[in-house]
Amino acid sequence: MSFVNPDRRTLFLGLGGALAAPALARAQADSPVATTARGRLRGLRERGVCVFRGIPYAGPVSGRDRRFKAPPPAPSWTGVRDATHLGAPAIQPVGGPGAEPPPSEDCLFLNIWTPAADGAQRPVMFYSHGGGFTVGSGGRAYQDGANLAREQDVVVVASNHRLGLFGYLYLGHLLGPEYEGNQGLQDLVAALAWVKENISAFGGDPDNVMIFGESGGGGKTACLYAMPGAAPYFNKASIESPIGPEDRTPEEATDSARRLMKALGLTDPRQLLDAPAAALLGYQTGGDAQLTPGAQNRSRPQADDSRAFWPFIDGRILPEVPFKTGAPLVSADKPLIIGGCRDEAVFFFLFGDKSVFRLDDAGLHERLKRVLGPGSDDWTAAFRRTRPTATPSQLFMAILTATPWRAHAVRIAETKAAQARASVYSYILNYASPARVPGTDFAMGSPHASDIAMKFDNVDAAAPGGGFGADSSEARRRCARNMSTLWGSFAHTGRPAAPGQPAWPAYTLPGRETLLIDAECRVESDPEGEERRFWQARPDAEQIRY
Structure with missing residues (x-):
């Protein structure tokens, strides 16, 4: 029979507890x-x-x-x-x-x-x-x-x-x-x-909340900015490369529901509550969505219904198209950042026909005519004046960035500045990535969605927000640190700033002050002045789809 000296046993347990404590603390x-x-x-x-x-x-x-x-x-x-x-x-x-x-x-x-x-x-x-x-x-x-x-x-x-x-x-x-x-x-x-x-339990201040989002997320953020139901829950916002919503009415939204029922062969709208999710998704994406023998063979939404399942203006939850005729009054006292990427359009041609990055003059004319219609030559002439050394493909991307992306962002900045209740800060992500569009010699620049990795300082993350040609340059890293710091400081104080970078002034209608975000940022007044005056004279500039 073994015997452990009580003093030694006490010492052993004490040592064990001491050794276990750091491990427990780490766990x-x-x-x-x-x-x-x-x-x-x-x-x-x-x-x-x-x-x-x-x-x-x-x-x-x-x-x-x-x-x-x-x-x-x-x-x-x-x-x-x-x-x-x-x-x-x-x-x-x-x-x-x-x-x-x-x-x-x-x-x-x-x-x-x-x-x-x-x-x-x-x-x-x-x-x-x-x-x-x-x-x-x-x-x-x-x-x-x-x-x-x-x-x-x-x-x-x-x-x-x-x-x-x-x-x-x-x-x-x-x-x-x-x-x-x-x-x-x-x-x-x-x-x-x-x-x-609940956010106080996670070290957050429930009375200092910034909402932000890019592309569709920018559209969602713009909606929240206009929604009375969201107003009590945030204090400032950043709307980045926004798309949507459009001026759809409840009647139009109801028509979309009826077209869905017809495509699925349903006669009672309550049948939609039990319809298989796969069939509903199939209709949305244009696949095989038939549920009954009487269903239409063609289940894809009509061309004019392509955004049928986006927000609509219901008068209460979303009472207005954000910034269409003015900045939303419900968020009048909340400061705002608004902007986008210098080369938005590049992103939308990365995954399809790469010939768009090798256009000649005839190809430019043909491509723009498909998108812009009979007025396309006017766009080309206007942008040739401001970009005399640009190639046809560069002109194509610049024009399809201006309409709708820059046109939409500038209108938001203008309406918020005109409201004169809280500051609005305008920006363009101006980083010129030297990485090439795969399979071409076309420089990537700053495409749509390239700002995601910048804001989150995640330039090493996977595409689409982090990849973009695997550009791992020090300049890109500095740009990311600048942008994430600007957004972080705005979250703290409502005034964006970054050490070593110029002060970012609020946007005014006389000055149109805009921060060009890069490894070394700079402020310009009305950086696209001549082009802006051209596109603002065309009432359809924000309605282009491609």
């Missing part, structure tokens, strides 16, 4: 826990920040009783819920990367990156992903919020929300007022309300 530090109004969450510590993924900010939105309605309240739970994995993205035509779960109707999850879940009062940066109103998610690597949160001492939040037909099919005129419509936008408001209630 706790690597598995941060935050307490929300609905229950406790366990996240991860990675890349110098605490990350919480797949947090439900609202309840299920699938099934006969919930589909196409406003999001219900978030569920509660007991114990500690695992928040280390991404939640499902919205149903959409293309799948995401392997790190994400399969798309699902029940997609109302958000992700949080924070320096510490410590109860501090850091600014909150609430991001709406791009992809029009039909694709994307808040879990893509190029918009990972770790670097932004760590470097700028902010809390970054990104959500999944309903997209396409599931987010914007309107049944209010067919099934009654509980089907309010614009449910994808209502999801974003629910996510912002969740942030207001």
Whole structure:
């Protein structure tokens, strides 16, 4: 029989406890826990920040009783819920990367990156992903919020929300007022309300929230900026390369629902509540969507219905087309950043016919005529005057960046400046990437979506926001640090600034001050003056589609 001296045993246990304590502390530090109004969450510590993924900010939105309605309240739970994995993205035509779960109707999850879940009062940066109103998610690597949160001492939040037909099919005129419509936008408001209630547990200040987004996310941010339901939940905004929404009425949205029913061979709109998700997505994408023998053979939406499942102007949830006739009064006192990329159009031709990057004069004429119609030669002449050394392909990209991208951004800046209630800051991402469009000698420049990696300081992340020709130059890294710092400082104070860069003045109608963001930024007054005057004389400049 062995015997352990009590003193030695005490010493042994004491040493064991001492040795175990650092390991336990490390484990706790690597598995941060935050307490929300609905229950406790366990996240991860990675890349110098605490990350919480797949947090439900609202309840299920699938099934006969919930589909196409406003999001219900978030569920509660007991114990500690695992928040280390991404939640499902919205149903959409293309799948995401392997790190994400399969798309699902029940997609109302958000992700949080924070320096510490410590109860501090850091600014909150609430991001709406791009992809029009039909694709994307808040879990893509190029918009990972770790670097932004760590470097700028902010809390970054990104959500999944309903997209396409599931987010914007309107049944209010067919099934009654509980089907309010614009449910994808209502999801974003629910996510912002969740942030207001819970973000202090993640080290965020619920009274200092910045909303921002690019492309479709810029359109969503513009909608939020105009929505009374969102107004209590944010203090400032950045709208980046925005698209949509358009001036669609409830009647037009109802017509889209009727066309869907006809294509599926349905006679009762309540049948849409039980229709297989795959069939609904098939209609949206133009695939085989027939459900009954009486269905039309052609299920693709009509050409004039191509944006049928985007937001519509319902008069209450989204009462107006943001910035169409003026800046939204509901956000008059909230400062705004607005701008886009110098070479937006390049992105939209990266994945198709590369001959557009090798145009001659005849090819330029033919291509522009397809998009701009009989007035295309006027555009060419105007842009040749301002860009006399540009190649035909460079002119093509410049014109299709001006219309609609720059035209839309300038109008937003003008209307906000004219309102004269809060500052608006105009920018162009001016970084000229030397990387070539694959298979061509055409320089990439700053295409649409290249700003995502810049804002998040993720220039090493995968495409589309981080790749763009694998340009890993020091100049690109400096540009990314400048842009992420400008956005971070705006989140803190409402005034964007970056050390070593010129002061960014507010946009005024006399001066049209615009920051050209680059490795070394500069301020210009009305940088596209002659071109701007040309496109503003053409009432259709923001309606171009390609």
